[in-house]
Amino acid sequence: MSVEAIAVAPAEKSDSYVRAALRSPSFMIGAVITAIVLLAALMSFVWTPYYYAAQDIPNKLKGMSAAHWFGTDQFGRDIFSMIIVGARTSIAVALVAVGVGVVIGVPLGLWAAAKRGTLFDELIMRANDLVFAFPALLIAVLITAVFGPGAVNAIIAIGIFNIPVFARLSRGAALTLWTREFILAARVAGKGPVRISVEHILPNIINTLVVQITIQFALGILADAGLAYVGLGAQPPTPSWGKMLADAQNLIAMAPHVAVVPGLAIVITVLGLNLMGDGLRDVFDPRLRRSRQ
Amino acid sequence: MTLLAIEKLTLSIGGVPILKGVDLSVGKGEILGVIGESGSGKSMTALSVMQLLPAGAEAGGAIRLDGADLLGKSEREMCAIRGRDIGMVFQEPMTALNPLKTIGDQVAETVRTHTGASKAEAAAVARDTLDRVGLSAERFPLERYPHELSGGQRQRVVIAMAIALKPRLLIADEPTTALDVTTQAQILTLLKRLVDEDGMGMIFITHDLAVVAGLADRVAIMRRGELVETGPTAKVFRELSHSYTRALFEASSHVPARAPVPPPEPGAPPVLSAEKVVRDYRLPRRSLFQPAAHFRAVDGVSLSIERGENVGLVGESGSGKSTLARAIMALEPLQGGAVILDGETLNAATGASAKARRKMQVVFQDPYGSFDPRHRVSRLITEPFHLLASEAPTGAEREKRIAEALETVGLSASDANKYPHEFSGGQRQRIAIARALIIRPALIILDEAVSALDVSIRAQILDLLADLSSRLKLSYLFISHDLHVVRAITDRVLVMKSGRIVESGPTEEVFRSPQHPYTQELLAATPTLETALASHSAGSAFR
């Protein structure tokens, strides 16, 4: 999706954002789903129906029941417990990875925009292109080849890929702002590039960034699941959704629920985040909102 | 004979009334000028005729083209009418053409859409039509793409698209507003000629009274979705019987009362002097193996402004006037020469010091883009306090300075707590002036500062500027493409072309007897109400 297309919406007062958000069905549905997933993940710290690693071979591959809400896996472990503990792994990996992207990418992008046209800007953009030439999965493969598999390495792999996403987005949005007259006015008032970036540019691109954060968060969940599925993510016994799917693959004919439940968990979480992002985009961009009417 | 009759046209968009019963008519071979300020509904009237209204629009009344009501036509029938019976030309020629199609294809498309003409036949018509609008076959073959043409040339292509099938009615919606004056004059002459040759009726929509006065047989004046007055051009403008027409007329030729420039204090340096300023831009590289070429936007310009003096800088787009302004404001580095502000030389490498910048402020063109939308007025207008560093007023003193600045520009102190979106365009421009005044500079650079405003608002802002200049002994560098405004507010004028100053002198002198051919050309191309009305007795202008 083009960066410029969603960049820099004229600001409105924040209470009108809240009202628009409450009226946006995609935002509301997405926010509710996301809240439920987050609550479930938080709940897993204090309570799970069973210890997630507790095996109960006699009761293996049981379907859904009052005792085991989502059934049991091939070792008789409670799938519901594994799912909510897995949620916190997935969320943690995706969240930290996006955080890495934002914390490194946004300042780089703002800095490149402030120094637009210089060699520094060119270097940053070329480095971005280079990272884009390595699909995220390849980065993960390289990193695991060097450091071995694990959640931290999954975070690094996904995080590295998020850096150019945020650098590009914030540079693009900042560039259009730098040509605006209120930025010229700030420069005439003697403000330097750092101060202008922090005081004027960042607050005016924050909407765009928030939308992208929810989208990258969703992509992070998907990427984490993919890495865990091929064994490059969190290592057993820590449950993760991708690993659960990998284990379920050979059982799919016998006990489909073992494969269906973790998959649905991923789909619902990603869907919730994407809906929220879409809703936020509409809320922040009055141009889009008007065109929907 | 009546070609188009608009009867009691009403229009609402999403329930908001836009037009409230408009009656207009155009005869065969007649030019109707529709004049109005922003929000008058003049463009929506045109789009109603085309039935190209935005979603959610509801029209009432009748629009009869040779007796047949267009409002009752189906979309299919309207498609057959658009382009064949009614052609339309829009304001912005830079975006009105598809960048991926050749100009020949785009003109031929009008023909192919409505007739069974073959590709070759349509191309032949396109060729003839482009010739008619002044784009000759040798310089403008059909295979040209829009990006290879200038704005004026593109507007000719748009006109060719509209008239290729010799429609009965041509609607031109501000077709020259985005063009330079010399180009504007050529396009107006062309439109007039086409109307005469084809016997078309034309609706010409504009905000500029002088343009319409020279062109239209009859004028209609609109305001807030209603027709104020209509009649023959000369009669309407001579008699000025309606109060709104008179107000518009007066505002567009408004000259603010100004005190004479105080004599310069002996020994005091000029407020601003620029010496042989050079500004180069690097062009994108043509080839990897050649050094990048440079474009000299400002080529050795020297100028000086005394205390209390208002100096105008005029020129067409691309003349380098805005680049010169940015160079003076030390927003961009110089490649040569020096800018001296009140005796202090601005450093070309590091930009200006805070101390030097205090003496100079700026007001930009766009009243909507010149404020950070997230800040309140109090914070917006105190931004220049940054230049005072530790000397910046705080607490009650700061409040006092805010109130003082707002009241100076005709706003009230209580406006300080509002956000910019709560103000109209004219009020925002006052806020911009307040921001410039708050640190009491010696010089304000006004970069097209009144160009985006409606005439009545513009007159008020000009009065304010003239008053501030004489009261505070402020100097202005007044940059504009609009010669009327420059003549009304400046003492001295500089004419810029291709990065150089080609003529300078006292404003009245330059306007009365321009020496340089370019100045003469500019002045001749600029439509004025007086000459246009004078020519109406002897026929019409642009003939």
Place this chain on the structure above:
Amino acid sequence: MPSFLLGRLASLILSLIAASVVIFLVLEVVPGDPAQFMLGLNAQPDTLAALRAQMGLDQPMLVRYASWVLGMLHGDFGTSYTYRVPVSELINARLIVSLPLAIYALALTIAVAFPVGILAAARRNSKTDLAVMGTTQLGVAIPNFWFAMLLVLVFAVTLHWFGAGGFPGWQNPWLGLRALTLPAIALALPQASILARVMRSALLDTLGEDYVRSARAKGLTRRQTLWRHALRNALIPVLTIIGLQFSFLLAGGIIIENVFFLPGLGRLVFQGITQRDLIVVKSVVMLLVFAVILVNFLVDLSYALVDPRLRRQR
């Protein structure tokens, strides 16, 4: 040659050099000695030294980098530590699975996304549009390997329309294509959803442009303006996304190959990692990066086909 093309070609070469340096350096820091790994722990020091010399491991880093790159330019990717055959042979055998899979998936993606995206844009805000937006939102959220498992469950395990995995080779092209169909569908679904959404929004953007209004003023119907004016202009953002998607499809293939037990590059890489056969890992990663950079170069060239402003620089 137009400067645009030259510029893109230069950036293609620079990107390749930069990528090869990065890959080389990353795998340099890997702990452990490949020669040691090949010979086992109780190898004789002189055998070890001989092998190291044979593998060129005793050379300085710069020399090793240069010989690696020069070798690749001649199609020589070195010798696999574990298989003891030229890496190029291993890659060739796998590439004939992975590349057709990526191209198949891309073709499916485009074949689905274009009509769906155009339809949604043409009938904007209709029920069709709403249904497209809802379905694609779901399609974007489904992990492709999970979708692949569901496809296996339905079409292989239950309906027996397709085999559950494996690859019979290209002796019978029809059977080969059939074996790649479910994997290609699984790869294409999320990408088609993304592309359809991009197509729709790019079309809606261009439909709001001034020149579309000009075309309507000429008497073109909505449908005609969409096909004759909006579509080609909308292709520019769409092409960018297609370029990115090809790289996702190539890399995504690595995972899908696992689901369907396909003998592709992905399996080769994972084996290389577990067996510390780093020269295989290095070569496959470089090859994939080369493919991605090349595709992006081709996308840049196709911009010039679409957009005359890039084609003719005067």
